[in-house]
Amino acid sequence: MELAAAKLKFIEAWGKLGSEWGINRTMAQVHALLLISAEALTTEEIMENLSISRGNANMTLRDLIGWGLIEKQHKAGERKEYFFADKDVWNIARQVAKERKKRELEPVLKVLNELSNVAGDEKDPEFKTFKKSITDINKLAVNVDKTLETMLKAEENWFWGSILKVFK
Amino acid sequence: MELAAAKLKFIEAWGKLGSEWGINRTMAQVHALLLISAEALTTEEIMENLSISRGNANMTLRDLIGWGLIEKQHKAGERKEYFFADKDVWNIARQVAKERKKRELEPVLKVLNELSNVAGDEKDPEFKTFKKSITDINKLAVNVDKTLETMLKAEENWFWGSILKVFK
DNA sequence: TTAAACTTTCAAAAATTATTGAAAATTTAT
DNA sequence: ATAAATTTTCAATAATTTTTGAAAGTTTAA
CATH class of the missing domain: 1.10.10.10 (Winged helix-like DNA-binding domain superfamily/Winged helix DNA-binding domain)
Incomplete structure (x- = not known):
């Protein structure tokens, strides 16, 4: 070609x-x-x-x-x-991660946090289901947030080295 | 509320x-x-x-x-x-990762692979820049692909445990 | 069969998002 | 100051995506 x-x-x-x-x-x-x-x-x-x-x-x-x-x-x-x-692909990845985290993940984390505090009847299945889903999504989102935070600070080799070594 | x-x-x-x-x-x-x-x-x-x-x-x-x-x-x-x-948030995350990997990441990996093999004049700065960008993006995409592959097979606790422990 | 209950399809309409292009604004050289 | 070069803005238009709703299709019970 x-x-x-x-x-x-x-x-x-x-x-x-x-x-x-x-x-x-x-x-x-x-x-x-x-x-x-x-x-x-x-x-x-x-x-x-x-x-x-x-x-x-x-x-x-x-x-x-x-x-x-x-x-x-x-x-x-x-x-x-x-x-x-900027031709440094790791910089690009970090920059995109940083912006999307700020623009999209953080606002959602804020909402999830508010929704975690909704009070209700623990005997009501609808309430229990709501609460569990929100709590679980919140935990996942926090983990993603922490990982992105690490990525933003990390050097490329260190980051992928750590991830891929553990997973091998 | x-x-x-x-x-x-x-x-x-x-x-x-x-x-x-x-x-x-x-x-x-x-x-x-x-x-x-x-x-x-x-x-x-x-x-x-x-x-x-x-x-x-x-x-x-x-x-x-x-x-x-x-x-x-x-x-x-x-x-x-x-x-x-399905209320299992880890299943949901894996399912979404699996589908998007298949629908979007894999087609791009295929194109990047083809483009990695473009022949040209190593003295031409335009060719060198193209080749380096493609090669670098390809490497990043392969790492992302491997990590997703691991995620698809993993249990939630193991996955985040491994990632967050290394990063602490 | 028949017909009611329910689901699927898809052309047309609506809503949303992206793009144009010409006028206004800005910058710079003289 | 003037004007040419360049950039920015934004209302109008175009393109794309999403949604509607009614007709066609399917399933089931009697």
Whole structure:
């Protein structure tokens, strides 16, 4: 396969994966494009490459900066902005984990905590079932949260070394 | 907070979480409803409880069965079908992990593997960057895959015990 | 059989989400 | 200051996803 075809295929696959996990397809594609670009690209180049509008490119790039996945660069003597992706895959994984933990896991943990304290009749099967499900989900969520917390602090080798060694 | 209000709040939170992770909101809500129901429910009851149409309820229930999260039950002397959710949260987590691994991770691993074999000019920075990104992502994905594989086979206590002990 | 009870299907409609593109805003060089 | 280059905004439009609801299909009891 040619490099150009391979790039297209990767951009498509990354976009699909993103959309299956609740991340805007275009955002994932722009990220993919920058991930496999040796050089930083301009908004113009990204627009052309992915056939998207200026407005879309601008908003998507802003979001990607918000996720901590890309950064703006400036070239000496040039007006326009260049965009460059962090290529360290472990950094990327941590950054995504960090953002999703903050945006999605933490709010749910908060709700689960509130719901853990609902008072009711211990003889009522409906109450008992509710309470048990909430408590169990809460425990699982806390474990996931702790593991992510560890991952955020860890070096890649140490993290996978620890996990895979124990599981071998 | 009243049990009724707490149930509503949980259904809403579970639905929101689902939609943020690429799972249809209604599907997550039906799952939530059954998770906190002591008794199996009929399609009719689910429709009323969540204010959704018969068609929607039917399709959603079929999908949930496809995900292995709920099952049909029949009551002696009754025509209609009842639906009941597995309440074991560790089973649920494994089931979701298993399905998403199969549906989403494995196809991506396949593509990454193909892309790992793209030939090109080692002197070309574009080729080198592409190759390195793909190789690194591939390694990460393989590690995730192995960890999920272990999780699928593991008992809850053993799994979290191993992870959290190492990380303490 | 027949018919009532119940479930499934799917084209059309509604709701949601993503994208466009042109105008407004901003920045920079002169 | 002026104007060209560039970026940002956002109302309108398009695309996608979800939901509806009524008709068709199936099952069961008598």
